[in-house]
Amino acid sequence: MAKTEAPARTKINYLTALKEAIFEEFERDADLVGMGEDIGLLGGAFGVTDGLLDKFGRDRVFDMPISEAAIVGTACGLCLNGKKVMVEMQFIDFISCGFDQIVNMTATYHYRTAGEVSMPMVIRGPAGGYGGGALYHSQMNEAWFANSPGLKIVCPSTPADAKGLLKSAFRDPNPVMVYEMKELYRRRDIEEEVAVGDDAIVPIGKARVRREGDDVTIVTYGNNVYHALAAADNLASEGFSAEVVDIRSLVPLDEATIKESLAKTNRLVVVNEAPRTCGFAGEILARLAEEAFELLDAPPMRVTRLDTPVPWVKPLETFVLPSVDKITETALRACRY
Amino acid sequence: MRTGKPEDASDNVPQRPSAKLGVQDYKELLNQLYLARYFDVRLIKEKKRGRLKGTLYSSHNQEAVIVGSLFGLQPTDWISPIHRDMPAFFMKDFRSGWRNPERLGMSIQEVCAQVWGRTGSPGRARDNWSHIGSRRAHIVHSTSMLAGTIPAAAGVVLADRLRGENTVALTYNGEGSTAQGVFHEAINFAAVHKLPLVTIIENNHWAYGTPTELEYSQRDFARRADGYGIPGLIADGQDVLDVYDKVMEAVEHARSGQGPSIVECKTFRAYGHGDHDDDRAAKYRPKDEVEDGRKRDPIAVMKEQMVKLGYMTKAEAAMFAAENKGAGEVTDADFPPEVVAYMNEGVEFAVAQPEPPAEEGGMWVFAEGE
Incomplete structure (x- = not known):
């Protein structure tokens, strides 16, 4: 996308910023497909993928059975065969059900194939506490994955970072885990103007x-x-x-x-x-x-x-x-x- | 009854896909059985001489499952072998010629370099033995997590379908791995989307040291298919032609858009789980069961059929007597010379290769660039 002067935009919330990143990158890259529970017809439990199925169709957006291991594993096969995949975990807490497929299959793929195969996969989902979500809707389990070499991990705190880091994650050849703060999804006082297209990119690895x-x-x-x-x-x-x-x-x-x-x-x-x-x-x-x-x-x-x-x-x-x-x-x- | 022809195996010869096979196909199949056996016994011998590290999971007595299932595949079809299927890595797409460099399978050189832990390995010997694969050759890279590659196999054929290509994926699994949750998750998903995924269950009656009655409440693991509304076929895993027939039936079903199948191949693990376990296996396996299980050697079963059809004489059948012999009893003279020569090419290549430089241990954790 050309770097043109961005028109003045209205302030958007964290969730809308994520949504913009997803729609822009799905538009930009025809190889990108999405998989997750209720991400299509429903548009995601929180609405992050609302409208994605209508816009990109059933060959790009997959409503998956409640099978986190199969979701990640199938995404792994898609990546092995030339696709890029956005995996949505309905809550990041449920990622434990797909743990083996992430840490043993996906994270190690580039290493064990001596660079033959990379895994351009984004695993994103609502995370974190402070909302009364209790034991299984409040977790921050990023340390499990930081301890598994081969995974990049980001955790944005603002709408601009949410959009920019997610866009970078989609363009990264490695599996990237995006810890989205669900308590920030619709928080009004952090809404901000966020750029469009390449101007919105926030590089991974910069504090x-x-x-x-x-x-x-x-x-x-x-x-x-x-x-x-x-x-x-x-x-x-x-x-x-x-x-x-x-x-x-x-x-x-x-x-x-x-x-x-x-x-x-x-x-x-x-x-x-x-x-x-x-x-x-x-x-x-x-x-x-x-x-x-x-x-x-x-x-x-x-x-x-x-x-x-x-x-x-x-x-x-x-x-x-x-x-x-x-x-x-x-x-x-x-x-x- | 643990061995022998399953009751529902088809004897309806004219309708079997193998009815179209000619004498040359039979000879090729027999040669491939010899090669798979020779690969195994040669590695056991090399290991006993202290030339190899790691564990060999012998495919001895289970070769018909590998050879028969691969024989009818298209070159671009995908396979996902596991630890007991090592010959599958180099036997894939053998129809394109054992030594054809364009063949969509690994070369014997690559596979031997992997076993020897040398740089010529496709994964530069980063993971051991059967833990290799090849995107070019359409082989899903295997891991230690049993049934863990079935969803990846579903994924690769889904990607092909999205591009308008009609490939089939064949995954290999021991009957023990069918108890894994991911086995269910992957096949359930594949059934929902009618993906061209054929799941082979190599029922060798032992999951390491656990017998089938402690793994599954039914006798036939093919019945696992019932829950997904997909065909569950049973093949005589000692009969390469019956394996070919049942797998081809499943492959054609998949290729015609009708979705996945499960093919249970009833076979028998002749030795321990791994070569580390050969002696201890006698502790948990009844002696008479082992003796019975070894009786129907797939090489012998194939020879019998060829003699019956007049494809070889009894004298020819007796010429290379590799069947019904353990790795310690069999010699190179028990195998056709072309089989021994092929393996030698792999071994010679492997031993001439260096080990990878130490610093490679820290490389390739992440891919660079966009």
């Missing part, structure tokens, strides 16, 4: 500094970007200025941007929604402790979910998940160390 500051770096992604920004407001009223880094991509991770920030603040707090043990925050902490120890004036700290499932009712859910208060408190400890 974004969401707020600049000098005293502490808060590194996070997804829902917790907003909690971190609110915590930064709290810190400001305590006289500390926090820098908020939204990594956007977990694999590959933009360590350079985090290190640049640390060089300025010398204090690190990492937030992830997943459980503490072996969560991705631990990986970020480990890498920075190994590679940027001299930059740290305080122990690097984590704010994560407790090592529990995500419970249903609000007081319980709030108790286990990271929050503005927990981030504020931890960042203050880092600042005052």
Whole structure:
């Protein structure tokens, strides 16, 4: 698509941004097909693929049986034979039912064939807590896949990033997992103008500094970007200025941007929604402790979910998940160390 | 009764696809049975001499399933073999000529280089033994997750269908793997879309150390087809012609747009699950069952039919007596010289190849570029 001056656009929400990415890329690439539960006739459980079947037809959009393993596995075969596939997980929690096909079949394909076969597959789906979805509609299980070499992982927090990263994912020759924040799908206060076509592309593997500051770096992604920004407001009223880094991509991770920030603040707090043990925050902490120890004036700290499932009712859910208060408190400890 | 001709195997000779096969086809089939057997016993011997690493999952006594199922395929059809089907990798599209470089199958050189763990392997020896494949040759790359490649086989033929090409995919599975959820998921999906997917169940009566009665509540694994509303055929897995007939029936059904089938080939695992297990297999398998199971050697069964039809004399049939012998008893003289020569070409190529350089272990995790 030509890089022309984009006309002024109305602000769109996160879900519409995803939808635009899908429609634009389906239009651009005739080899791209979609597979998922209820993505056709219904248009997806959340409406992300609403209208896709009407526009692109039954040879491009497949309403699949409730069979996550077959969905991913069939997509794997399609990729082996020249197609590109968008796989929708109805909820990212259900991905465990297709786990083997992702980590053993798809993620390893390029490696075990010494580069003969690549897997241009996008696996996307609604993820994350804070909505009272309970144990099986609240998960952030990205660490399972970060621990499986061969998969790229992104987690956008804004409409522009949602569209831009999803478009990049479609054009990547590797399997890319897109963790969509369902609590952000229709959130009004984050709506923004988003570019069209190639101008909308956001490269995978680049972090974004969401707020600049000098005293502490808060590194996070997804829902917790907003909690971190609110915590930064709290810190400001305590006289500390926090820098908020939204990594956007977990694999590959933009360590350079985090290190640049640390060089300025010398204090690190990492937030992830997943459980503490072996969560991705631990990986970020480990890498920075190994590679940027001299930059740290305080122990690097984590704010994560407790090592529990995500419970249903609000007081319980709030108790286990990271929050503005927990981030504020931890960042203050880092600042005052 | 675990061996012998299944009750519902067809004896209606004039209608069988194999009725169209001539004497040359019979000779070719017999030679392929010899080759599959020789590949297996040669590797067992090489392994015993300490020349190979990894595990051999012997296809001894199950060769008719591989040879008979491949014989009628079109070159561009897809196959998805597993650990016990190693000869399938180089026997695919044999009709185009064993040594034809354009053939849509692997060469014996590639397969041997893989077994020896050398650079000439199609996957540069990154995964072991049967874990290879080829997009060019239309062979789905195999893994250790049994039944795990059936959905991929469904996917490749779906891609072909979307391009207007009419290929068929043949997947190989032990009867044990039919208990996997993904077996059901993939065939269910294929049945919904009438995909040209033929699922072969090699029922050798043992899933490693577990007998069929602890795997499935019915005797015939072909009955798994009933739940999907697709044909479930049963073949005598010791009779290469019966395998050919049943698989061709399923393949034509698939190619004509009528959808998937399951073909159960009743056979018998002559030795252990893998060569590491040959001695221990005696612990869990009744001795008389093993002796009975080894009685109907597919090479002998084919010879018998050829003698009956006048395609070979009894003296000719006795010339290369590879049948009913274990790997330790059989010698090169028990095989036709062209079979031994073909395998030798693969072995010579393999041993001349280097191991891959160490740093390749860190390569190809991700594909580069758009």
